[in-house]
Each structure stands twice: as structure tokens, then as C-alpha cells.
Amino acid sequence: MVKIGNIELGDFPLLLAPMEDVSDPPFRAVCKENGADLMYTEFISSEGLIRDAAKSVQKLDIFEYERPVGIQLFGSDIETMGSCSEIASKVNPDLIDINYGCPVKNVACRGAGAALLQDIPKMVKMTEAVVKSTHLPVTVKTRLGWDESTKNVQEVAERLQDIGIQALSVHGRTRVQMYKGSADWTLIAKIKDNPRITIPIFGNGDVDTPEKAVEYRDRFGVDGIMIGRATIGNPWIFNEIKHYMKTGEKLTPPTLAERVEVCRRHLEFSIRWKGPVAGVFEMRRHYTNYFRGLENFKPFRMRLVEGMSFEELDGILNEVVHEFSEPVC
Template sequence: MAKIREIELGEFPLLLAPMEDVSDPPFRAVCKENGADLMYTEFISSEGLIRDAAKSRQKLDIFEYERPIGIQLFGSDVETMGKCAEISTAAQPDLIDINYGCPVKNVACRGAGAALLQDIPKMIKMTEAVVKSTHLPVTVKTRLGWDDNTKNILEVAERLQDIGIEALTIHGRTRVQMYKGEADWTLIGKVKENPRIRIPIFGNGDIDTPEKALEYKNRYGVDGIMIGRASIGYPWIFREIKHYLHTGEYLTPPTIQERVDVCKKHLDFSIRWKGDKLGIFEMRRHYTNYFKGLDHFKPYRMRLVESPDYADILSILDEVANHFNTVMI
């Protein structure tokens, strides 16, 4: 049974990765419904939170049905990160997570995210400031290192545990790799095997099928798996992995009608949370992913992304269900 302090996550939890512009409450809702055991907010800029920026503040929104849920923070200033941990604690999540893994330029080049992998003493100081600023469990998500010459995750894991973090998620790439090449889980397995490590270790990177989840669970001995890109437009990945882990059998993939129904649910929540105009606009990035693999879907996608009208979008989605159900019969 994996636990973060008193938070019970089940025998082998599946975590939804924090993803900018993706893992907002509407997306988290459909992932939770399909079996995600622990979820995180999109990462929140500590500078934005301190300035009381509306976008950063809105990312603190969490809902009871999402629990357990963590608020993820990133930043480059130790004192600011401590203050933001206090602000985030007031939003009543179940835990606080620190992002030391984001590789994108506008984060890393500002001294935040994966940039801290180049300055381990500062990473430790920052983590300590966050731990001291909240009564909640603090967890960390990071990478193997900055580049092939600095794969220092074994040392980093011990030092982070020693100052009080209560779980660690490791993405199996360096910052320089970004998301290219195959994720290397070898060092993740070595962190888990380290007799000094007593906190849960979660692996992340390239888990996109039930059989790969089982293979990596058995090969590397991790306490759970975090899933990111494979869940975009396919929240069913969580239930499919769970079913395969328990039975060794594949779950029937979602029908076209199921895809349409979940897409509608996602749209409804997006509108409730963001308002009509923004909710419809920001949903546009998801249609391609929900209907990936359907031949000749492009004309429907064009209509979906061009329509500003909720009723019209629902009508187009019904057309998709009718057309592709007929085609597939």
C-alpha cells in the first residue's frame, strides 16, 4: 500500500502528471472518473502567486471529488517559494509538490523547474523553505539530472528525503533531452533499490500502454507510475492499466459514443469553470486528441474549433457519434 503520510493511495497508484494548459479542473475531472489515484494542479508560478496574478490564483481551485490532490509550485527564489507554500496551504490541498523537472526554456532559463538540477544546494534550501512553511506533506517531481554528465538523482533523492519530502516522482530523462528519445528508468530503479530511501518513489516517462506499465512496475519496483502525455484525450488509460494489472487482460477500448460523452462532459466543466467564451475556446485543443485515429475526422475538427456556440458544438459531436458509429458497424 503506497502512502504519503496518512494519504492512502492504494496498492499501485496511478498519478496524473501536472501539465501546463492541460491538467486543469475539467481535465482532472474526467481523469479522476477513469481511475487516476492522485492528481496535481497545473504548475503554478511562485512569482505569479505572490503578485496575486489572476491566472496563478485560479490554478489554486480544487474540488472535493478530486482528492487526494496536490498543488504544484515552481520558482527561482527561496523566500518566495516559502511564502507561496503558505498561500497554497490555505487553499487546502492534500499536499504541496515542487517542480524541479520542467525543461521548457521560459521556466528553466529563469532559474526555476529543471534549472535547479544545476544548483543542488539551492534546491535543498528551497525545499527546506517549503517544508517549513506548511503542515502538509511536501513532494517533489524532478528529472535524472541536467544532462548526461550530471545524472545526480541518487544523491538528490537522499538529500531531499533527509530534509523532509514525503514522496519523489522521477522523470526518466535529463533536462537537455526535453521529451526526446526514450525515457531511461534504470536510475529510477536504483533510487528505489537504495536501502536509505524509505519514501515512495514514482516513475514517469513514456508509459502509454497497460503492458508497459506492468513491465516497468515489475522491472524497476517503483511504488506507482505518473502518466502525462498518454492521458491527453485518453483519460481511459488509467482504467485500462488498472484492469490489466489486476487481470492480465485488456479492457475494451472506449466506443465512439463514450469518446463523445466524455468530450461533452469535459466541455461542460470547462464552461462552468472558465465561462462560456473561454471555456469553449480552451476546449479546442482537446478535440483532436479525443478523436485520434478516426479516418477523415479533420472536417469535423475544423467545425468544432471554429464554432463559438455551445449548442452547435454539441450538435457536431452528435454527428461525429452517428457518422463514425455507422462507419464502424
């Protein structure tokens, strides 16, 4: 049984990675319904939370059906991160996660996210401040290092465990790599093999099929797998992996009607969370992903993007099923 603090996650948990503009409550809802064991919010700016910025505050929204769920924070100032940990803890998530892995310029160039991989002493002090500021378990997501010459994640794992984190997720690329090339899990395996390491170690990067999930579990010995981009438009990947791990057989891919139903559920959650206008607007970025691979889908996608109400969109989704489903003989 893999545990983070007192949170039981099963024998080999599958985690939804925190993704900006993707892993909001509606997306987390459909991932939970399709087998995710632990999920995280989009990363939340500590500076935005301190300023009470509306976007940052809204990202604190969590719901009972999501549990267990963690709030992920990022920032460059130690004191501010500690204060934000206190704020985030008050909304009662199951854990607090620190982002030391985001590679994008507007995060890393401000000294946050993956930038902390260039200053391990500061990373340790910041993590310690967060641990001391909350009663909740604290976890960390990071990368192998800043670049090829500074792959310091093994040192990071030991030092952060020593000051109190209770799980570590590692993306198998450096910051310089961004999302290019193949993820290298060999250093993740070395962390797991280190007899000093007792906390759960989760691997992240390039897992996009059930076969690869089993291969990486067996080759690298991790305690669980965190999945990010492969879930977009494909939240059922969690159940597909679990079925394959249990039976050695692949689930039949979801039918078009099933894909439409998950998309509809996503839309319903979006409207419930943000209201009938913003909820419809927020959903627009997802239609292409749900219906990837359908030939001549563009006219329907444009209608979905232009739709203004649930009733209108629901009607278009029903048309999609009728237009693209295979006829039954």
C-alpha cells in the same frame, strides 16, 4: 498500501502528471472519473502567485471531486517559494509539490524547474523552506539530472528525503534530453533499491500502454507510475492499466460513442469552471486529441473549434457519433 503522509493511495497508484495548459480542473475531472489515483495542478509560478497574477491564482482552483490533489509550485527564489507554499496551503489541497523537472526554456533559463538540478544545495534549501512553510505533505517531481554528465538524482533523493519530502516522482530523462529519446528508468530503480530511501518513489516517462505499465512496475520496482502525455485525449488509460494489472487482459478500447461522451463531459466541466465563453474557448485544444485517428475528421474538427455554445457543440458531437460509428448489422 502506498501512503503520502496520511493520504492512502492504494497498492500501486497511478498519478496524473502536472502538464501546463492540459491538467486544469476539467481535464483532471475526466481523469478522476477514469481511474486516476492522485492528480496535480498545472505548475504555478511562485512569482506570479506573489504578484497575485490572475492566471497563477486561477490555477489554485481545486474541487472536492478531485481529491486527493496536489498543488505544484515552481520558482527560483527560496523566500518566495516559502511564501507561496503558505498561500497555496490556504486553499486546502492535499499536498504541495515542487517542480524541479520542467525543462522548457522560459522556466529553466530563469533558474527554476530543472535548472535547480545544477545547484543541489539551493534545491535543498528551497525544499526545506517549502516544508517549513506548510502543514501539508511536500512532494517533489524532478529528472535524472541536467545532462548525461550530471545524473545526480540518487543524491537528490537522499538529501530531499532527509529534509522532509514525503514522496518523489522522477522523469527518466535529463533536462538536456527534453522529451527526446527513450526514458531511462534504471536510476529510478536504484533509488528504490537504496535502503536509506523510505518514501514512495514514482516513475514517469514513456508509459503509454497497460503492458508497459506492468513491465515497468515489475522491472523497476517503483511504488506507482505517473503518466503525462499519454493521457491527453486518452484519460481512460488509468482504468485500462488497472484492469490489465488485475486481470492480465486488455479492456476493449472505448467506442466512438464513449469517446464522445468523455469529450462532452470535459466540455461540461470546462464551462462550469470558466463560464460559457472561456470554457468553450479552453476546450478547443482538446478535440484533435479525443478524435485522433478518425479519417476525414477535419471538417468536424473545424466546426468544433468554431462552435460558440454548448448546445451547438453538443449537436456537432452527436453528428460525429452518427457519421463515424460503424453500422450495426
